Amino acid sequence: MSSQPALIAKGLVKRFKTGRTHIEVLKAVDFEALHGEVTMVMGPSGSGKSTLVATLSGLLRPDAGEVSAMGEDIWSYKSGKIDRFRLDHCGFIFQGFNLFPALTALQQVEIILKYQGYGRSEARHKAATALTEVGLETRMGSRPSEMSGGEKQRVAIARAIAKDPQLLFADEPTSALDGENGQVVIKLLQRAAKSFGAAVVCVTHDVRLEAYADRIIHIDDGRILDDRRASPGPPLVDHSQPQPAFAGV
Amino acid sequence: MSLALATLLYEWKRYSAAMAALAFSGLLVLAQVGMFTGIVHGITASIDRSRADLMILAPKNESLVNSGPNGLPERIQPQIYLNPQVVQVESLDGDGARWVNTPAPGKKAVITYVNTFDVDPTPNAVTLPTDYPESIRLALLEPYAVVLDKTAQNRLGTHLGAAASLNGKTVHVRGLLENYPNVDQPTVYMSRDTMRLLGMGPRNGKTGPLMVRLRDPTEAAAVRDQLNATAKGGYKAWTKPELAAANEKALMGEQIIGIFLAFSLFLGLLIGVGITSQTLRGAILASIKEFASLRALGVSMGSLAKIVLELSVWVGVAGLVATALFTFGVYLLASKFGLPMGFPIPWVVTVVILLAVISILSGLFSLGVLKKSQPADLLR
Numbered sequence: 001m002s003s004q005p006a007l008i009a010k011g012l013v014k015r016f017k018t019g020r021t022h023i024e025v026l027k028a029v030d031f032e033a034l035h036g037e038v039t040m041v042m043g044p045s046g047s048g049k050s051t052l053v054a055t056l057s058g059l060l061r062p063d064a065g066e067v068s069a070m071g072e073d074i075w076s077y078k079s080g081k082i083d084r085f086r087l088d089h090c091g092f093i094f095q096g097f098n099l100f101p102a103l104t105a106l107q108q109v110e111i112i113l114k115y116q117g118y119g120r121s122e123a124r125h126k127a128a129t130a131l132t133e134v135g136l137e138t139r140m141g142s143r144p145s146e147m148s149g150g151e152k153q154r155v156a157i158a159r160a161i162a163k164d165p166q167l168l169f170a171d172e173p174t175s176a177l178d179g180e181n182g183q184v185v186i187k188l189l190q191r192a193a194k195s196f197g198a199a200v201v202c203v204t205h206d207v208r209l210e211a212y213a214d215r216i217i218h219i220d221d222g223r224i225l226d227d228r229r230a231s232p233g234p235p236l237v238d239h240s241q242p243q244p245a246f247a248g249v
Numbered sequence: 250m251s252l253a254l255a256t257l258l259y260e261w262k263r264y265s266a267a268m269a270a271l272a273f274s275g276l277l278v279l280a281q282v283g284m285f286t287g288i289v290h291g292i293t294a295s296i297d298r299s300r301a302d303l304m305i306l307a308p309k310n311e312s313l314v315n316s317g318p319n320g321l322p323e324r325i326q327p328q329i330y331l332n333p334q335v336v337q338v339e340s341l342d343g344d345g346a347r348w349v350n351t352p353a354p355g356k357k358a359v360i361t362y363v364n365t366f367d368v369d370p371t372p373n374a375v376t377l378p379t380d381y382p383e384s385i386r387l388a389l390l391e392p393y394a395v396v397l398d399k400t401a402q403n404r405l406g407t408h409l410g411a412a413a414s415l416n417g418k419t420v421h422v423r424g425l426l427e428n429y430p431n432v433d434q435p436t437v438y439m440s441r442d443t444m445r446l447l448g449m450g451p452r453n454g455k456t457g458p459l460m461v462r463l464r465d466p467t468e469a470a471a472v473r474d475q476l477n478a479t480a481k482g483g484y485k486a487w488t489k490p491e492l493a494a495a496n497e498k499a500l501m502g503e504q505i506i507g508i509f510l511a512f513s514l515f516l517g518l519l520i521g522v523g524i525t526s527q528t529l530r531g532a533i534l535a536s537i538k539e540f541a542s543l544r545a546l547g548v549s550m551g552s553l554a555k556i557v558l559e560l561s562v563w564v565g566v567a568g569l570v571a572t573a574l575f576t577f578g579v580y581l582l583a584s585k586f587g588l589p590m591g592f593p594i595p596w597v598v599t600v601v602i603l604l605a606v607i608s609i610l611s612g613l614f615s616l617g618v619l620k621k622s623q624p625a626d627l628l629r
Contacts (some may be wrong), residue, residue: 028492050629054625054628059625060625082546083544083546083547083549083550087547092542092545092546092624092627094545094628095627098541099539102255102258103252112546115543156542
C-alpha cells in the first residue's frame with residue numbers, strides 16, 4: 001500500500017552546542033514518510049536518529065530546513081500551534097513508558113483524549129476501545145505498578161493511537177522489552193499503519209524489527225546512508241550520498 | 250477524578266512534607282489565637298457563663314477588657330427594672346485584695362495581689378455561673394469562704410481547706426473551680442456577703458457592671474435597644490454574645506498581641522511557602538518525564554501549569570484538614586491542663602486564607618520546574 005506522503009522534510013540541519021564548539025547532529029537531511037507504512041530509522045548511538053525524529057515531529061526546532069507534515073509547514077508555526085498540531089495528529093511511544101503512577105490504564109488514555117476535546121463518556125469509550133485493541137481489555141483498572149513492562153508499553157501505545165493519529169513516532173519502543181513483548185509491540189505499530197493509514201516512524205537498534213518494516217533507513221553521523229524498501233520498489237528520496245551495498249541483506 | 254487529585258491521593262507520602270508544613274503554619278497561628286482567646290475567656294468566664302441575658306456597662310466602655318473604669322452609679326440598677334421584660338438585675342462587683350497564704354513549715358509566705366469577684370449564692374441568681382456545681386454554691390454560703398480555680402492553687406500557695414488572709418482578714422478555701430484560669434492575676438471568688446465582711450465591694454455610690462435576666466431570653470436584642478433608647482448617656486446595654494465578641498476584639502487588638510499574631514502569620518507564610526514549594530518542585534521533578542510525554546502528545550504548557558496549580562490547591566485542602574486535626578489535638582492537650590482555648594471565626598477564616606495563599610504561591614513558585622518537561626529529552 002503505497003500512498004500519499006504524510007511527512008516530507010528537506011535540508012534538516014540541527015546543531016548542538018557543547019562548550020565552545022557546535023556539533024552538527026543533522027547534516028541537511030531529506031526525509032519522507034508515507035501513510036500506511038512503517039518506516040524504520042536505524043543507526044548507531046549518536047547517529048542523529050532521535051534528533052531526526054524530534055525535528056520531524058515538532059518537538060525540536062531545526063536550525064535549518066523545513067518539515068511539511070500533513071501538508072502543513074509545522075516549523076513556521078508558533079509553539080502553541082505546534083502543540084495543537086501534535087495534539088491533533090501525532091502519537092508518541094517512548095523507550096520509557098512515562099505513565100503516571102497514580103492513574104489506571106484507562107485514565108492514562110482518557111486524559112489525552114480529554115485534552116483533545118472529547119467529552120467524558122466519549123473519551124472513556126475511545127480509551128476503552130484503544131486498550132482493547134492492544135489486548136488490555138482486562139487490565140483497564142490497573143495502575144503501572146501492577147503491570148509488566150510489555151503491558152505498560154501497550155498502554156503507552158493505546159495512549160498514542162487512541163486519538164487516531166496520522167503520524168505515529170516511536171523511539172526504541174522495544175528496547176526495554178523481551179523478544180516476545182517486543183514482537184507484540186511492533187505488530188501493533190504495524191497494524192496502526194495498515195488499518196488506520198498512519199505513517200509510523202520508528203527509531204530502533206533492534207534488527208529483529210526489520211521484518212515488520214516497509215522501509216528501512218540507515219542513518220549515521222547526521223546523514224542518511226541508505227534508504228530501502230523491504231519489498232522491492234524504487235527509492236523514495238534521491239540521496240546524494242553514495243549508497244553502501246546493503247542490497248543482499 | 251482529575252490527574253492532580255489522583256496523584257495526591259496515590260502519592261500522598263511524597264506530598265506529606267508540604268501538608269505538614271501547611272498544617273504547622275496553620276497551627277502556629279491558630280494555637281496562639283486559641284491561647285489569647287482562651288485568656289479572654291478566662292477573664293470573662295464569670296460573665297460568659299452567668300445566667301444574664303444582658304449586660305449593662307458604663308457608656309464609654311468598649312468592652313470589659315482594658316477599657317477603663319467600668320463602675321456604674323447605684324441609681325442605674327432600679328432604672329433597669331422599669332423595663333417589663335427584666336426579671337432580675339445584680340451587679341458584678343470586682344475588687345482587689347492582698348493575699349497572704351498560710352505557708353507550710355519552713356517555707357516563705359506567698360504575698361500577692363489578687364482580683365476578687367462576688368457571686369450571689371442564692372439558687373439561680375443571675376450572677377451565679379451556670380457551671381458552678383451545687384457544692385460550690387453551698388460552700389460560698391459560709392461566711393469567709395472563698396473558691397478559686399484549681400490552676401491558681403500553686404501560685405497562691407494554697408489548697409482546699411487551707412486558710413489564708415485577704416486584706417488582713419482570715420478566709421478559708423472551701424472549693425476549687427475548673428475552667429476559671431486567669432493569666433495575669435489570680436482571681437478569688439466569694440459570696441456578696443463575704444465580700445462585704447472583708448470590707449470590699451461597691452463604694453462611693455458605684456457598683457460594677459450590671460447583669461440582667463429577662464423573662465424571655467430571645468427578646469434580648471429588642472430589650473437592649475429599648476434600654477439603650479432610654480439610657481440618656483448613663484449606661485450602655487449589651488447582649489452577652491456582643492460583649493464576648495467585643496472582649497475578644499479588644500484583647501486581639503492589644504498592640505503587642507496584634508504584633509505577635511501578625512508576625513506569626515508572616516512566619517507561617519514564609520515557612521509554609523518555603524517548604525511547600527520545595528516539596529511540590531521535587532514531586533513535579535519526579536514525574537517530569539510523564540509531564541514531558543503529555544507535552545509530546547500535544548498538551549500545552551498552560552494545561553500542565555493548571556495541573557500543578559490544581560495539585561497545589563489540593564495540597565492546601567489536605568493541609569487544612571491536617572491543621573484542623575493538629576489544632577484539635579492541641580486543644581485537647583490544653584483542656585487536659587485546664588487551659589481554655591477559643592477559636593473565633595474571623596481567625597479561623599484568616600488561617601484558611603493563609604493556607605490558601607501559601608498553597609497557591611507555592612504552586613506558582615514551582616511552575617518554573619515545568620520548563621524542564623522537554624519532550625525532546627525523552628528521545629534519547
